Amino acid sequence: MKQAMRNIRFVAPLIASLLFSLGLATATAAQPKADLAQTFADSLAPMPKEDLSVSGGFYVPAYSSVAMSQGRLRVDFSVTLSVHNASETQPLVVRRIAYFDTAGKQVESYLKVPVAVKPLATISIFIPTDDVRGGTGANFIVDWAATGEITEPVVEALMVGGIANAHYAFISQGRPTRTVGKK
Structure with missing residues (x-):
């Protein structure tokens, strides 16, 4: 004993x-929204003075809630969106991080001004478990740019949550957004 x-x-x-x-x-109280520039000051570089000649974007599926047990049970998840600069030599300019709900309505915008992320550095956004505004079809749009050719960034969402003694964690990878149509 x-x-x-x-x-x-x-x-x-x-x-x-x-x-x-x-x-x-x-x-469960609402968390104050932190300023990204302050939170990740060590990951940020000065904004490049050169023109941003290369740009891209990512669509990142996220799940703040998931229906389980034939839809009779809902499990809520925290969501961490991470934007990794995969370049070893150039800063990555993140122009926009926007969070949308299941209906496609923007829930939150996380950048007031663009930020430059140092080579191999990361910035992230955290949405707590009790913030279920995104719902089962939540997603992020992340727009980025660079002064020249650059390794494409890695953008992922990590969801963590559980119910009773069961805990779940899974990753959703960002998908590059491209215009598709006739040439």
Whole structure:
């Protein structure tokens, strides 16, 4: 019995720490929206003075809620959108990060002005579990640019959530947006 109590005293703080880091034990009060430039100051570079001659965009599916058990149960997820500059040499200018709900209505815009991300650096957006405004068909649009040829950025959304003793985590990869039509 004493050994079991020692194990509980060791495991309980470990579980609490894990749940907190996964965002499962956060307060349900609305979190203040942090300024991206302040939050990721170490990941940002000065804006390039040259013309931004290369540009692109990503559509990133995200799921703040998922229907389970034949639609009778809804599981809510935290969402972390990460924008990785995959270039080893050039800054990546992120022009827009916008979050949309299932109906295609913009829920949030995360940039007031474009930011330049250092080579191999990352910026991210976190949406807590209790923010279900996006719904089952949430998505992000991320627009980027560079001064010249650059390695395409990596843009992904990580969803983490659970119910009872079951926890789920999965990644949704961004898809480059391109205009498709006749030439």
